[in-house]
Amino acid sequence: MAELVKGPLDGLRIIDLTRVLSGPFCTMILGDLGADVIKIEPPKGDPVRAQGTMTEGHSGYFAGFNRNKRSVVLDLYSPAGKAALSRLLADADVLVENFRPGTLEKLGLSAGALKALNPRLIVASVNGYGSQGPYVDRPAFDFIAQAMSGFMGVNGAADGPPMRAAPPVSDLVAGIYAAVGILAAVQGRERTGKGQTVEVAMVNGLLSLMAYLSSEYFATNELPQRTGNDHPLVYPYGLFRCSDGQIAVANSHDQILRRFLDTLDLGWVMTDPRYDSNPKRMAAREELRSLIDNRMAGNTQDHWLDVLNAAGVPCGLVQDLAQVFADPQVTAQEMVIETPVQDGPALKVLGFPIKLGSTPCALHRPVPRLGGHTGEVLAEAGLSEAEIAGLG
């Protein structure tokens, strides 16, 4: 925790009104990069503090989204809480919130009021559907955003139902996008001297990942079909059986496919008149699958991963989380770290996906206990001890 190198966002002060997932993920990314994130919590705290399995009374789920933050308890429905928040905002760079649209106004923090308070303030919102349009008042939730965005509809087996992803991808993608938007607005402020609003909707974030699925629909007006783990347009591609389990192989074009088949001593397939084009191979899918599975059954996953990767064929295990966290590459990339927790034990959390060479992401601050920095932060903002005591 001894901080020798400051993060690249050192000096950027963020007032964080978010709770649960999308917003806290956004502000944790900014905190990992060195921003001073002040998490404003209601007296009962972010509900995630009470969720997931507790380790010595502390939630690892909460730790995974709230390292590198300070916690200040304010009751935003009380005049003194509102006044303290205003003091903090007057001196901040960014406000982040993930309430339903309209809630800030109800708290007295309309766009106009915020501008009057601090014209340099960047006001970032993460929500479900966006603050414009017919669904503005609908409640949002990750599962619903996965459904409404079309993401579920393209996922799943060819003969199965639409399938959500288990991780809360709509929350998290929106959180990362919000970090991009905030940093772009910070950069823009260098020129204009003025803050502005930033908004990311969960549905829009997931929809933005539709890639060729959307471009093919625009070009052809035909809906993409679900194809499970197979590639819709290329074969052989997918999961194949070694002696001790399956591996995933991505023969994404002919050059890689040739390397794959050569490594299996099946190079003749590419010139055999039954299989010498991708359409023929798609049609002969079952024959080819058994040819390949027969050959791969003669050796182990480890063997095939070694020789195929060495031949330049993208391949890998379908790892469960135990395998992932035992993977030497995951270890080398420091993708599991231990974070200190204020008044609690060190807890394992995921590491930093953004690697910077000179001013890397780091653990600048422990996971805060509820209100662990109320006095410290409010004193920095110029509140007297009496004023701070009056908030309690």
Add this chain to the structure above:
Amino acid sequence: MAELVKGPLDGLRIIDLTRVLSGPFCTMILGDLGADVIKIEPPKGDPVRAQGTMTEGHSGYFAGFNRNKRSVVLDLYSPAGKAALSRLLADADVLVENFRPGTLEKLGLSAGALKALNPRLIVASVNGYGSQGPYVDRPAFDFIAQAMSGFMGVNGAADGPPMRAAPPVSDLVAGIYAAVGILAAVQGRERTGKGQTVEVAMVNGLLSLMAYLSSEYFATNELPQRTGNDHPLVYPYGLFRCSDGQIAVANSHDQILRRFLDTLDLGWVMTDPRYDSNPKRMAAREELRSLIDNRMAGNTQDHWLDVLNAAGVPCGLVQDLAQVFADPQVTAQEMVIETPVQDGPALKVLGFPIKLGSTPCALHRPVPRLGGHTGEVLAEAGLSEAEIAGLG
């Protein structure tokens, strides 16, 4: 296209050596925000130019990843091409590449050489596994990153295989993270005056989305089970049948569940001794499902979406892409736009997920034809007409 408002990244110059997906997605996000993205392409061009269905000879797939860029053709294996690239880099803010680790060095662009050329340059890399660790030389591909990161392993039906997501999520999430890292490094440079490296690996990016799945594993050492579209811990939750099709309902906690059941005139369930706790409801899943389906079968999807959303219950359709693109909310959010294409037709592409209030994302430049700006960009960099002609 008349640009009245400059984007927040106006003035930021990005030299983009990336191709296919992860890198081009990163640089498009920065271009949407106003950066000057100069896409360096080999004489044959980014392979995506030739992929997907063509509209009047132009790939919508390419358009969806390459609006707001200029295209310069350089043969980086020729001395003149290398020299021209060096001229561009000397004056740039950011270099982005998504080669396999080590390729930049082979092009003569080692970290030391780049620093000597331009100490303010930020050098960003997107790759599969990261540039440190035992898998550094492995080829990467989205499907493999989904498998290796554990993402596939947690997705899918309880009685089915691990299931990839159809969109190339590992490429795209890494691309968004890279945009965060680049903008953080730009911000850090304000203080230090120096550039640095930024790296995002596809596997790390997806792994970072494991949320409570990873924190529960860390806390309990038990692997998460696949649960398809059901919630692992809460019932009723999931898909329910109306008279004309299913809707998704996320009763994420008791307060919302009470609203849901009240709206269905099933409020008594919450106090019935058979169902008055979540564990009892989990055990009585099939009884409750038929109670609810029977009630919902009495009316349409539209009816239930209206009354449940109004009651504050997160719910929605599992939309296919035709429904998504006809959705009035998606229209109101301008999530489908038309981009001009140099020498080609206007093409539909996805809109901007990041909404900024004062300096919004915009179409600053058409999708470039291959080399459409070679002369213009190299002349700006001070190359003579003869030098530019000599590259051809």
